[in-house]
Amino acid sequence: MNVLTFFDPSSADLETPDPEDVRMLTEDVWLALLGEDEVLLPRLVPPGSPFDAAGVWSATVTVTGGWQGVVTVELDEDVARQLTGTMLDIPGTETVADGDVADAVGELVNMVGGNVKSLMPGPSTLSLPAVAAGRAAFPSDVTEACRLDLAWRGAPVRVSVHIPQ
Template sequence: MNAEQALVAASPKPADVRMLTEEVWASFLAEHGPLQVGTDPDFAPDWSASVTVKGEWNGVVALEMSTTGAQQLTRSMLALDSAAELVDGDLVDAIGEMVNMIGGNVKSLVRGPCRLSLPLVTAGRFLHGSSQREVVRLGCTWAREPLAITVHAGRPTPRETR
């Protein structure tokens, strides 16, 4: 088995990531309907969040969303009504918390001790390191808005961690 095959073999399986993501989503956001996985919408995300898993397995878990989806997620997670004014900090908190919960569950799927970073949230698309390989992609729709959850495996090169 070469290094890339070993990396894929040690990575979380798509069915497991899907199951835990659906469970997390249902626990916090069921009022707007279930997460529809498998739709794989083609969209340019307005918001992205990621957490890094480091240890015996190394990777990144990312969540990408539209602005409308991020606003709905924020209102649901913060128990705000539709008239409540949102600021970017509210979206950052909610999206970051959601990717943190999904990432923590992904961390539980991998072998050996690992640490989870604090979430990073940004406007636009998530960019992974060039030495990281996408091992799971869940294209989804929630509350009629597109989103994607990805898992990338591999350790970033020293240049990518600066």
């Protein structure tokens, strides 16, 4: 089953993270935040497909220095709200505020991005997370180097790494 999509920017002499390493560290972060029973499952999505959730939360961090790239997490809105409730121990009967969702999704991308940064040549620094209620947009001067399409409780989750062209 092909759940990892990656592109080889052969025209550039850029290092890209190994997709299997990104998958493993994403799963480790997810389990650390949500517990051992909350696994991410692979999801088959054709290359080049946009993130297919109706409501989306997305967050990015930028790595600069010895290696440069952008790490993005996109979550179905229900996933983002459930993730937040679990992370912040909010009872299921209470409404999860958008500000709390932004904080939780930002923390998730910060942890995944920090782990990706540690895989790559350094020294590098990690930006603060940029979080949006909506899909992530990417500048035209980057290319997707790695993409994980996953599912949590049946809903879509995407982690991607973009590098300069």
